[in-house]
Every structure is written in C-alpha cells, then in structure tokens.
Amino acid sequence: MTPEEYISLYEKYIAGLCTAQEKEALLQYRDAFHIQDDNDARLSDTEKQLRSRIYQRIAATTVTTPAARPKVIRLAHWWYAAAALLLAVGLAALFFKQAPPKLIAKTYIKKKDHQPIKPGTNTAILTLANGRTVLLDKTANGLVDSSGNTTIKKLRNGQLAYASTGTNADADPDAENTISIPRGGQYAVTLPDGTNVWLNSESSLTYPVAFTGKQRRVVLTGEAYFEVAKNKNMPFVVHTNQADVNVLGTHFNVNAYEGDDEVKTTLLEGSVRLSGKSSSAMLVPGEQGLVAGNEISKRQVNINQVIAWKLGYFVFRKDNIKDIMKQVSRWYDVEVEFRGNMTGKTFGGTYSKNKDINELLKGLELTGIIHFKIEGRRIIVMT
Numbered sequence: 254m255t256p257e258e259y260i261s262l263y264e265k266y267i268a269g270l271c272t273a274q275e276k277e278a279l280l281q282y283r284d285a286f287h288i289q290d291d292n293d294a295r296l297s298d299t300e301k302q303l304r305s306r307i308y309q310r311i312a313a314t315t316v317t318t319p320a321a322r323p324k325v326i327r328l329a330h331w332w333y334a335a336a337a338l339l340l341a342v343g344l345a346a347l348f349f350k351q352a353p354p355k356l357i358a359k360t361y362i363k364k365k366d367h368q369p370i371k372p373g374t375n376t377a378i379l380t381l382a383n384g385r386t387v388l389l390d391k392t393a394n395g396l397v398d399s400s401g402n403t404t405i406k407k408l409r410n411g412q413l414a415y416a417s418t419g420t421n422a423d424a425d426p427d428a429e430n431t432i433s434i435p436r437g438g439q440y441a442v443t444l445p446d447g448t449n450v451w452l453n454s455e456s457s458l459t460y461p462v463a464f465t466g467k468q469r470r471v472v473l474t475g476e477a478y479f480e481v482a483k484n485k486n487m488p489f490v491v492h493t494n495q496a497d498v499n500v501l502g503t504h505f506n507v508n509a510y511e512g513d514d515e516v517k518t519t520l521l522e523g524s525v526r527l528s529g530k531s532s533s534a535m536l537v538p539g540e541q542g543l544v545a546g547n548e549i550s551k552r553q554v555n556i557n558q559v560i561a562w563k564l565g566y567f568v569f570r571k572d573n574i575k576d577i578m579k580q581v582s583r584w585y586d587v588e589v590e591f592r593g594n595m596t597g598k599t600f601g602g603t604y605s606k607n608k609d610i611n612e613l614l615k616g617l618e619l620t621g622i623i624h625f626k627i628e629g630r631r632i633i634v635m636t
Contacts, residue, residue: 495515525542540552592633
C-alpha cells in the first residue's frame, strides 16, 4: 500500500465509509508507516509534544450527517490521523535536539498575487567543443550534434546520449563538451563510453567527446550520481576541486559543490579510491569518504538518503535547517534569508521534490520550531 492509498483509506474511515476489511488494512499497514503507540518509550519529549498537537487537531475533527449529531473521532485511533497528517505533507519522521518548541503564532505568508514556487525541471545547457551552446530543454528530441565519429541525441525521456559510429583512433583528445545544470534544474546524460550520469541542480560536468588514452577523465562541480561502464583497461576518474575519484566500474555519488568545506563520495556498489592532495583511501559499499583539505575520513551512511535527490525526494535525518534550505534553494531556485538563531535547529522527514514549495514548508512548520515568509522568490526563515 502506498502512502497516498493509506491516506485515501483513512479519509474513508473518517467519513464512516470503511468496511471491516478496510479497517483491518489500516491496522495492518500501521507499522509500515512507523506510527508509534502512545506508550512507546522511544518517543522524545519533543516528539510527544508534536504528537500531542496532532492529537488535539484530530480530537477537533468532526463528521456530520443530516440525521446524526457530529461524531468526534475516537481518540484511541489517533495514529490513523497522525499517519494521514504526516504523510499528507510528505513527513516521514521528525527528530529534534533543541528545547521544546513554542506554539506557532504566525505561519508563512502567501500573498494573493504571489505566484506558486514550482519545483525544478529537466533543464540544462550543453556547451560543445566548438563553443556553440544548446538549451536542451528547448531542443526537440533527436539529433543534437555530430562531431567526427560521435553523435549526440536527445532522447524522449529528456536524457542526453552520446554514441560512437566508429573507432576513437582519430578522435581529437582535446575536444570536450560541458553540460551545465542551472538552479532549479536536473539532467541525465549517457557519456561516450556508456557511463550514465545524473546531475543535480547547480552542477556541471566536463568530459571528452570521445574517450582516448589511458583513462576516462571527467571534471565535476556540484553533485552527480554515476553508474560507470566497466572497462578494466581504462579507469574512470572524476576530478573535483579537492579530490579525484578513481573507479573501474561501479555506482557512486559525488557531492562537490563550490563553497562547501568537504567533498563527499558515497559508494553504492563496487569499489573506488579517493585521492586527495597528500593521501588516499579505498571505499566499500555503504561508506562515504569525506575530503577536506589534506584530510580524508570515512563513515557509514544511509544510502537512500544520499541518493534521494536522484529519485525525486528530499530525505532529511537530523539535518540542520541551513543545510536543508541550501538544498531547497537550489532545487526551487529561490533565495533564503535567516532571521533568528538557527543553532541546533535540526529536522527530519521525507518530502517529494515534485510538489510546490508550500508542501515542504508546511511540513517543517508543523514542528512549531520555525516558520516562513515568502516574498517573491525569497524565503525568510524565522524562529
């Protein structure tokens, strides 16, 4: 059962239209959505306060019929409503470290003349070796360019694909293309060797029109997920501003935004070697390597959280509000301003990237810890 189906079924329950089998399904899938009991000792004080706020909202919910008095939802079933409320705003879980939140006195402002802030789309700029630029979201499907033995096509799914019509022996080793993703965009490309790359917002990748020589070298700024085509005779190297990622054939994610203190490489399968300025380290699946200056460190991470952006989600796990809004600003192409002390303001949850920004802001405001104001394309975060 999907979250949407669970919410729909719960709404039938509220209206008193559920069959006995449907009520049983609500109970059966309760654990799948991690709805906790009143007496669950794992709930923190702040989570209990949040749940209490939801509980109060449920208690006030009524269903009326022409011949009956208003029917108040039985409080014993609070977790049905909790599931609906949380899932409706895309919220999977909430985690806090700070003091109990204050009640929200004012929610974010949406002016009557304010245009909804929509999510990002498949948009990118391709810069060819001859300097010509192609706006990929404005370009029709089919042939984009042909250079030597290499053709470039835009596929129906919006992906850019390179294909070789011959050998690379006569290819120009200095001929490079760059695909640049603006704020509010994402794009996928199949490189000349068959490697698939998904690029996140505000990222760019520079790569040869045809791979020749002893290695396949690309240059990344921003974030990308790679599924590298295997070639034991020609290693694949991702160059960033602080480190190189060396692979033969594997799946991994690299986060190397300019201005960030660290370059993060997360391995899903296979193996990679990180090479910094003065040291190196091997990663195994499930590990994330962090390169900061001359230092390389490793840690175990939640793979699903790391690649959630590629799958169309934001996934937060005790993330600082400033780090959260950094991701939000890139995807929705908005500016963010903070007012008040944001120290220790950590949140968790799962949100769809395919909805407008209001869904995300509502979910974060539900905690009572912060609220938002929208002014044009500026989001003001306030305590």
